[in-house]
């Protein structure tokens with residue numbers, strides 16, 4: 110392939126294909142990186158997947174990898190493949206805002222541990238992707254810097270909170286991206302953009318350097334075009350980190366091999382009764398049912414499992430998450446990071462500066478959750494709200510334990526609907542929260558989950574298929590996902606992203 114004509118092509122390649130071309134010396138990392146940066150310049154004004162683009166630094170990093178390769182160095186698998194990183198992950202010397210006015214222009218003095226791993230793997234960082242403010246939301250409409258648009262239909266949301274990472278991959282603006290998933294923010298955006306997203310086992314990827322939303326739920330993970338690509342990236346970032354006390358001690362292994370599996374003989378697949386009934390769009394459900402049939406055809410034994418406590422997961426999550434978030438966000442006080450606003454009149458004290466800064470710096474959804482969280486934690490209400498939610502959390506963990514006695518993996522639609530239109534749910538918090546009804550149980554129990562496209566719904570938009578596995582059994586996600594993806598791609602006659610409409614060049 111000649112580099113000149115390859116520009117457009119390179120932005121449609123999988124990370125595995127790019128890695129292969131780079132290894133064979135058919136393209137350079139500078140060419141691959143530049144192809145993506147060119148496409149960002151051309152179409153991202155319309156999509157707005159990125160908040161910040163690191164043109165010069167990404168090209169310098171790419172040139173350095175090319176030099177090392179030319180010198181005959183033995184490089185890591187993904188060396189030279191560029192990547193986009195959600196703006197909730199701190200990057201040294203590069204603005205990191207978490208989608209909030211509170212951190213506008215803030216330049217972190219250090220790298221998150223997962224970013225250190227990306228750099229060690231020789232992956233140029235293209236830029237930072239848009240998100241709902243502090244990762245609160247399911248549509249990116251809560252970003253302080255304007256929403257991201259879904260590449261499948263620019264009038265629709267790309268999911269959230271990591272809509273920027275998912276849209277970047279779907280639109281060919283990055284071959285890979287990093288997301289974070291506290292209640293579904295990797296998997297739900299993947300579902301509505303036709304991409305693959307994985308929430309590893311809690312502790313599987315270091316949280317050091319993530320701007321914390323809810324520390325007991327937060328987990329970073331890959332977003333990609335294919336299951337294999339997510340596995341490749343997962344193995345790069347899934348390593349032990351002494352800087353995170355909840356980091357698992359053994360690294361994630363066998364994921365890439367699992368993603369290359371050919372069959373599911375002996376695998377018991379459990380369809381979760383509670384995740385798929387009322388409220389699920391018929392086209393989403395139909396694509397899901399079809400995928401389950403394919404799994405059966407690949408040798409899986411399909412069983413129905415019931416997890417009755419899942420019906421309370423959403424309610425428990427919206428107490429636990431705000432409680433933890435209200436504590437984590439207390440550090441944004443006008444003294445330490447980013448924005449500082451002094452009161453218009455009256456005395457300038459720590460309290461008045463804090464009130465003025467937080468009033469100006471936080472958006473409505475963030476304020477809503479801080480108020481909810483501090484209320485749930487306050488004396489007299491703690492047991493009734495936070496305490497009850499923690500009990501539900503235990504019941505959900507028990508449901509998972511019982512379900513994994515009957516099945517090796519659990520499956521459901523990832524999100525109840527396809528991408529909705531801007532404005533449809535943004536003024537109705539409960540309607541917005543319901544998008545995560547199927548993804549939240551995994552975060553409450555710490556189990557890993559993967560979303561891959563199951564097909565197009567009756568409205569022509571992508572639907573997601575979710576696979577869940579027991580703690581530390583992330584490889585099972587890739588085995589099921591890899592086999593299903595191969596069968597579906599064959600049916601579609603090619604990758605689902607090739608069916609997305611061409612984006613117009615706007616710059």
Ligand code: GLN
Nearest residue numbers: 244245246291292293294
């Ligand atoms: N949409 C969910 C929320 O608003 C999930 C957020 C996330 O995973 N970061 O809390």
